[in-house]
Amino acid sequence: MIELLRVENLTKKFGELTAVDACSFTVKEGSITALIGPNGSGKTTVFNLITGYLPSDSGKVEFAGSSIRKQSPGSLYRKGLTRTFQQARVFADLTVQENLVVAGGGKWTNLFGRRITAEDQSRAAELLDEFKLSHVADLYASELSWGQRKLLEFASVLMSKPRLVLLDEPTAGVNPILIETMATHIRSYNAAGVTFLIVEHDMSFVMRVCDPVIVLDRGKTIAVGDPETVQSDPRVLDAYLGD
Amino acid sequence: MKLSKKGASPFFTRSGLMRGGVLIAVLIVMPQLFPQHWIWNMMFFTVLYAAMSVAWNLIGGFAGYPSLGHAAFFGIGAYATASIFKSSEILTNGWQPFFMLPLVGLGCAILALPIGYIAMRVRANIFAIVTITLLFVAQTLGYNLKSITGGAQGAGLSVAPFHLDIFEQPFYFAAATLLLFAMGIAYFITKTKLGMALTSIRADEDKARGVGVRTTGIKVITFAVSVGITGMAGGIWAYYLGFIYPQFAFDPLITIAIVLMTFLGGRATVWGPVLGAAILMPAQQLLAYYVGGSQIYLIAYAAIFLLIMLLLPRGILPTFLNKRRMDSMATKGDLSGTSTTPVTTGGSKS
Numbered sequence: 222m223i224e225l226l227r228v229e230n231l232t233k234k235f236g237e238l239t240a241v242d243a244c245s246f247t248v249k250e251g252s253i254t255a256l257i258g259p260n261g262s263g264k265t266t267v268f269n270l271i272t273g274y275l276p277s278d279s280g281k282v283e284f285a286g287s288s289i290r291k292q293s294p295g296s297l298y299r300k301g302l303t304r305t306f307q308q309a310r311v312f313a314d315l316t317v318q319e320n321l322v323v324a325g326g327g328k329w330t331n332l333f334g335r336r337i338t339a340e341d342q343s344r345a346a347e348l349l350d351e352f353k354l355s356h357v358a359d360l361y362a363s364e365l366s367w368g369q370r371k372l373l374e375f376a377s378v379l380m381s382k383p384r385l386v387l388l389d390e391p392t393a394g395v396n397p398i399l400i401e402t403m404a405t406h407i408r409s410y411n412a413a414g415v416t417f418l419i420v421e422h423d424m425s426f427v428m429r430v431c432d433p434v435i436v437l438d439r440g441k442t443i444a445v446g447d448p449e450t451v452q453s454d455p456r457v458l459d460a461y462l463g464d
Numbered sequence: 465m466k467l468s469k470k471g472a473s474p475f476f477t478r479s480g481l482m483r484g485g486v487l488i489a490v491l492i493v494m495p496q497l498f499p500q501h502w503i504w505n506m507m508f509f510t511v512l513y514a515a516m517s518v519a520w521n522l523i524g525g526f527a528g529y530p531s532l533g534h535a536a537f538f539g540i541g542a543y544a545t546a547s548i549f550k551s552s553e554i555l556t557n558g559w560q561p562f563f564m565l566p567l568v569g570l571g572c573a574i575l576a577l578p579i580g581y582i583a584m585r586v587r588a589n590i591f592a593i594v595t596i597t598l599l600f601v602a603q604t605l606g607y608n609l610k611s612i613t614g615g616a617q618g619a620g621l622s623v624a625p626f627h628l629d630i631f632e633q634p635f636y637f638a639a640a641t642l643l644l645f646a647m648g649i650a651y652f653i654t655k656t657k658l659g660m661a662l663t664s665i666r667a668d669e670d671k672a673r674g675v676g677v678r679t680t681g682i683k684v685i686t687f688a689v690s691v692g693i694t695g696m697a698g699g700i701w702a703y704y705l706g707f708i709y710p711q712f713a714f715d716p717l718i719t720i721a722i723v724l725m726t727f728l729g730g731r732a733t734v735w736g737p738v739l740g741a742a743i744l745m746p747a748q749q750l751l752a753y754y755v756g757g758s759q760i761y762l763i764a765y766a767a768i769f770l771l772i773m774l775l776l777p778r779g780i781l782p783t784f785l786n787k788r789r790m791d792s793m794a795t796k797g798d799l800s801g802t803s804t805t806p807v808t809t810g811g812s813k814s
């Protein structure tokens with residue numbers, strides 16, 4: 222397996238606080254990699270740095286072999302790197318179906334084409350069906366439940382057929398049945414060739430779905446390995462239980 | 465449980481074409497019913513402000529960037545037209561200035577590209593402040609670039625050589641054409657991916673960037689189109705008055721009026737701003753007509769704005785459409801199992 226994402230000595234300071242501190246790790250193509258760590262250990266900040274939402278102070282980020290530091294979220298999206306947010310972000314004033322279509326990417330000339338083409342519709346219908354959102358396709362996203370929004374956000378980043386998807390706590394605030402649905406989708410898209418990097422607090426979810434697991438503490442990578450090894454690593458226990 | 469209709473969303477719907485046809489008929493027939501000059505004058509201003517409100521709505525409504533500086537471009541359009549037509553030699557039959565308007569609009573739009581690019585690096589709220597400064601810069605230039613604007617003494621255009629009995633008519637029809645043009649663009653936006661992209665920018669611009677929406681290009685060009693139309697409106701206005709002063713060409717009240725009209729009728733709709741203008745402009749003119757040339761309407765503006773924000777925060781049209789939507793879904797039982805909260809911008813957790 223080749224390295225799809227390579228993060229090297231990535232650093233980000235917010236004033237005095239070093240949120241990400243010379244952090245290094247890699248994500249292999251075809252894997253479902255977990256990024257875990259105590260609250261405030263810098264996981265979301267790492268996502269923001271990788272996806273171009275925040276400028277990093279120093280370090281390297283490579284995607285599919287080329288440097289992507291200083292690139293905008295939009296150009297990364299077009300290269301196949303997409304993400305979801307810890308607090309699901311969907312477009313409240315668009316319908317569920319439109320939320321998918323607007324994330325479909327494509328050439329800028331498409332802007333002057335029909336709002337929803339037959340092709341958009343069939344592509345969206347596939348995902349809506351898979352994510353059990355067909356019955357709410359014409360509702361505004363603001364009318365969805367929290368869990369449905371998480372599903373919708375996940376589905377919408379798949380519209381562009383990405384290579385690497387970063388999920389920030391996909392199961393937070395989602396009911397147990399939807400959590401299972403989420404796990405199923407991740408596995409099936411992974412089987413179809415999509416690589417995942419997942420920030421997750423639910424350890425049983427991580428155990429069942431992810432391998433390998435990267436552990437972050439105070440902005441540094443402190444352990445990498447398969448779920449069992451990592452869970453029994455004393456440094457990891459220390460990070461979670463210590464001070 | 466209704467699935468989306470199969471097939472692509474159409475460009476032209478029968479109801480859309482019908483509404484457009486009715487509007488054109490009304491615009492042509494309405495003024496014929498009234499010979500009085502003051503009514504023609506009122507209808508001219510109503511249609512002119514409707515065009516500007518529709519234009520403002522493109523950026524302030526659809527994209528959610530509330531510009532408070534549109535009057536700057538109104539004034540620039542007015543003075544551009546004034547400087548082109550200072551000399552009466554160009555005028556033979558009086559219609560030429562109208563055909564020059566697209567150039568004035570294009571000039572305003574091109575000028576707006578760098579301005580928009582810089583001003584739109586900040587988010588919506590700060591954008592409002594940045595654009596209001598733009599208005600005062602333009603106003604100051606209006607007073608001080610005496611060679612172009614004549615300063616506080618004003619600038620004269622040659623009087624349009626239309627017969628006095630029908631003097632207002634050419635201006636009215638020019639404004640009506642501009643209104644139809646602006647509405648055509650608004651309609652086009654609602655029917656294309658551009659409209660979805662603008663809505664996504666309004667709803668959550670950072671998220672939109674992250675799903676590949678070309679936010680910068682889209683909002684800057686929309687801003688340019690919006691102020692291009694506003695500049696053309698300024699051109700028609702200048703030619704109509706024949707003599708313009710910086711005080712009135714760069715008047716913050718112009719911006720306030722079109723913002724209010726858009727908010728009243730309904731942001732991010734094709735018809736909302738037209739509805740708002742059709743209510744507010746005649747009301748303002750009638751008030752002036754019956755109460756005298758006082759500034760009472762300013763107090764009325766403030767009161768109306770408060771009332772809208774309190775009672776109809778989304779404007780007349782969206783409130784009505786949403787109610788109809790809720791009713792139809794309730795009868796179809798579409799909402800079973802999901803929240804029944806009305807649609808809100810921002811979309812709270814349900």
Ligand SMILES: Nc1ncnc2c1ncn2[C@@H]1O[C@H](COP(=O)(O)OP(=O)(O)OP(=O)(O)O)[C@@H](O)[C@H]1O
Pocket residue numbers: 235238240258259260261262263264265266267307
């Ligand atoms: N924009 C910001 N400005 C200042 N400080 C920030 C900013 N974003 C994050 N931080 C701080 O950086 C540290 C890391 O935050 P981050 O959100 O990356 O943690 P996390 O691992 O995602 O936590 P959680 O598990 O709670 O989501 C925290 O101390 C946080 O307060």
Ligand SMILES: [Mg+2]
Pocket residue numbers: 264265266307
């Ligand atoms: Mg986080």
